[in-house]
Amino acid sequence: MSFLKHDKHFIWAKAFIAIILILGLFFRFVNLDQKIYWHDEFFTSLRVAGYTVTELEEQLITGQVIRIDDLQKYQQLNPHKGLKDTITSLAAEDAQNPPLYYILVRLWVGIQGLNPLQARMVSAVISLLAFPSIFGLGYLLFNSLAVSWMAVLLLAVSPFHVLYAQEARQYSLWTVTILCSSAALLRALRLNTKSSWGIYTVGVALSLYSNLISVLMLVGHGIYVVALQGWRWHKTVKAYLLASLAGLIIFSPWLLAINQIMALGWTAKDIPLLTLLKRWLLNLSTIFFDPQISYKEQLFDVRFGQDNGYFGLDRPLTFLVIPILMGVIYAIYFIVRTTPKSVWLFILLLLSSTALPLAVPDLIDGGQRSTIARYLIPAFLGIQLAVAYLLTAKIMTVSVRRKLWQLIAIALITAGILSCAISGQAETWWNKYSSYYDPQVARIVNQTPDSLIISTSAVRSTSLSYLLNSNVHFLLLKDRQLPNIPEHFTNVFLFQPSNRLREQLTQQTQYKLEPVYEQGRLWRITMGK
Numbered sequence: 001m002s003f004l005k006h007d008k009h010f011i012w013a014k015a016f017i018a019i020i021l022i023l024g025l026f027f028r029f030v031n032l033d034q035k036i037y038w039h040d041e042f043f044t045s046l047r048v049a050g051y052t053v054t055e056l057e058e059q060l061i062t063g064q065v066i067r068i069d070d071l072q073k074y075q076q077l078n079p080h081k082g083l084k085d086t087i088t089s090l091a092a093e094d095a096q097n098p099p100l101y102y103i104l105v106r107l108w109v110g111i112q113g114l115n116p117l118q119a120r121m122v123s124a125v126i127s128l129l130a131f132p133s134i135f136g137l138g139y140l141l142f143n144s145l146a147v148s149w150m151a152v153l154l155l156a157v158s159p160f161h162v163l164y165a166q167e168a169r170q171y172s173l174w175t176v177t178i179l180c181s182s183a184a185l186l187r188a189l190r191l192n193t194k195s196s197w198g199i200y201t202v203g204v205a206l207s208l209y210s211n212l213i214s215v216l217m218l219v220g221h222g223i224y225v226v227a228l229q230g231w232r233w234h235k236t237v238k239a240y241l242l243a244s245l246a247g248l249i250i251f252s253p254w255l256l257a258i259n260q261i262m263a264l265g266w267t268a269k270d271i272p273l274l275t276l277l278k279r280w281l282l283n284l285s286t287i288f289f290d291p292q293i294s295y296k297e298q299l300f301d302v303r304f305g306q307d308n309g310y311f312g313l314d315r316p317l318t319f320l321v322i323p324i325l326m327g328v329i330y331a332i333y334f335i336v337r338t339t340p341k342s343v344w345l346f347i348l349l350l351l352s353s354t355a356l357p358l359a360v361p362d363l364i365d366g367g368q369r370s371t372i373a374r375y376l377i378p379a380f381l382g383i384q385l386a387v388a389y390l391l392t393a394k395i396m397t398v399s400v401r402r403k404l405w406q407l408i409a410i411a412l413i414t415a416g417i418l419s420c421a422i423s424g425q426a427e428t429w430w431n432k433y434s435s436y437y438d439p440q441v442a443r444i445v446n447q448t449p450d451s452l453i454i455s456t457s458a459v460r461s462t463s464l465s466y467l468l469n470s471n472v473h474f475l476l477l478k479d480r481q482l483p484n485i486p487e488h489f490t491n492v493f494l495f496q497p498s499n500r501l502r503e504q505l506t507q508q509t510q511y512k513l514e515p516v517y518e519q520g521r522l523w524r525i526t527m528g529k
Contacts, residue, residue: 017149020413021131024156027420028124028165033117036428037466038435041168042459043094044119045075048106050085052093053459060458061476065486068470071462077114083107091257098254100209101170116466119168127165127172130155133179134381140186141343142389146396150409151388157416158384159290159423160283163431164374170210171374177207178217178378182350185221188243189228192236197243204247209254213354217378218244220353224346270366279371280359284328285321286373287380288387288412290419292429293317298436298519320415327408328383331390338393350382373431387412435463437520442467444517445493452489454525460496480504485525494523 037045046056051074059074060066086106087099105122112118134155138148155161164171181203188196207214225240248255282299285291292299294317332351336344354377358370369375391412394405423429427439445451446469454475455461461474475483479498482505494502494513505511505525514524 017153020153020156020417023417023420024131024162025128027157027162027424028127030424032120032124032166034427035116035120035166036432036435036438037116037168037463038432038438039460039463040433041116041119042075042463044102044105044168045114045116047089047094047097047102048086048109048119049075049077049114050081050089051078052089054093056458061456061478063475063477063481063484065452065473065475067473068465068468071458071465071474075114075462077109091254095254095257096212097170098209098212098251100206101173104173105168116168120166123168123172124165126176127161129176130161130172130179133176133183134384137179137183137186138385138388140183140190141346141385142339144392147385147389147392150392151385153413154288154384154388154416157413157420158287159416159419160286160373160380162420163286163423163429167431169374171377174207174211174214175377175381177203177210178214178381181207181214181218182221182346185224185240186346188239189225189236192239197239200240201243201246201250204244205250208247208251212258213375213378216354216357217350218247220349220378223353224349227345228342267369267372268367271368271371273363276362276368276371279368281321281325283371283373283376284383285324286419287383288324289320289415290423290430291318291321293419293422298430327390328387331383331386334390334393335386339389347382347386350385351379353378355379435460437517438464438467441495441517441520441522444522445472445491448491450488450490452485452492453495454483454485454492454497455495456498456501457496464495477501482508483525492525494525496521497523 046053056074060071083103083106086102090097090099090102101122104126105119108122109115109118112121131152134151135148138151139145142148161172161175164175181200184196184200184203188200190196204218207218222240222244226237229237282291332347335347354375355370358375361367362370373380391405391409395402395409397405428436430436432438442464445453446467451472452475453461453464453472454477456477456479458476461476465472465474473489475485477483479500481501485492493516494505497505502513502523506513510527512526514526516522516524
């Protein structure tokens with residue numbers, strides 16, 4: 001912060017930085033155990049406990065009434081299953097998620113015990129490492145403590161990064177490995193020593209073991225190195241290739257587990273172009289401000305590629321996404337115009353190496369891969385670095401507009417604080433996707449005595465179970481299996497059924513389905529006449 005030492009407001013600036021960092025720390029840990037433990041987090045606990053979905057379904061989908069404890073048994077540590085089972089479970093059923101994060105969680109909960117709070121605690125603690133990581137990357141890029149501190153502040157209260165710091169998934173770890181591997185590359189290019197390239201090798205391996213999408217970012221690294229050397233063979237290019245190859249060799253054991261092309265699932269489902277553009281805009285905004293704070297409804301149903309009609313520029317606070325978009329575009333233009341090639345090229349490649357390979361297929365062949373915000377973390381970090389440089393450069397310029405840019409920086413940070421403060425108190429949020437409406441489903445069921453929930457999904461039932469009273473029971477069925485409902489249950493609900501089962505129940509004269517909460521896919525079953 002040397003730029004502040006000559007400013008008469010130096011002490012106030014230090015206090016401001018300290019307050020923002022404390023808030024960033026607070027937002028990452030507040031109400032960790034109060035958020036819904038949604039569908040994807042269920043899989044984290046399942047893998048960490050060493051179970052497979054096959055085991056789960058074989059034991060639970062029997063057509064017999066079971067308790068909540070029976071569901072959550074597969075979310076808890078078993079003395080007969082160890083770290084090897086965690087890795088085996090991932091390799092067998094979910095190899096698209098590399099094991100590093102799950103190993104770390106397993107080691108942590110082996111001491112603390114496996115529950116939603118402890119699983120999320122790992123993500124929250126790891127997310128703090130992003131502060132020094134983006135500071136170091138910012139300094140290596142811009143050689144400026146001022147820009148580095150601004151980048152830290154923007155990340156500290158970024159609604160997007162706070163949301164994923166509170167989720168029991170690998171995205172906070174991936175954020176840190178993206179920043180560290182990128183910083184390691186810049187350092188290796190500067191020093192060009194064996195040890196510096198060795199550190200980059202470790203960064204490559206850690207990034208890959210955190211998320212497979214790192215492959216796209218590493219391709220961007222390669223383009224960067226070659227472009228800096230004028231697209232010709234050079235010893236630096238050779239050093240980069242050797243380091244990258246070594247990183248891939250370290251990652252190769254997991255490559256062997258990926259023995260087939262992973263199914264794209266619902267992300268390949270086509271959506272209207274307008275919906276695609278809206279979701280891009282919404283995701284971009286959440287780096288700095290989350291429009292969701294003015295809505296109770298889910299803006300988009302990502303499972304079915306639907307625009308729920310709530311997102312509109314005429315609605316409260318949503319219009320702010322436009323100035324944010326314009327500001328990001330200007331920040332990218334400004335960094336290209338005012339910085340050396342070694343700086344702007346790195347930012348552009350960090351932005352585009354992940355975003356373009358996801359967006360272009362969506363535009364050409366259809367799909368919604370590029371609308372999944374967590375896939376775009378490298379691009380989001382590039383945007384934050386560009387905006388940090390813009391704000392710092394404008395604030396430090398001796399100009400009549402300096403005060404205006406100071407106000408813009410404060411407004412942007414305040415928008416992040418407001419977003420984090422509101423989302424931090426909410427029990428569900430847009431990043432919970434398919435479990436977004438589970439809290440309301442649970443409230444409906446909890447208000448009824450002698451309740452039985454019938455479902456074909458052991459996964460979604462287990463996720464819901466964390467919100468239910470202990471006296472609620474479940475009956476899990478196979479796709480075409482009709483239920484045998486015990487008479488002593490006076491309130492019977494159908495939750496997240498397969499379409500086949502719902503249609504089959506509708507056709508049976510002894511059952512009558514009454515919609516209770518369609519958004520949460522909840523029906524009441526009564527005996528027909």
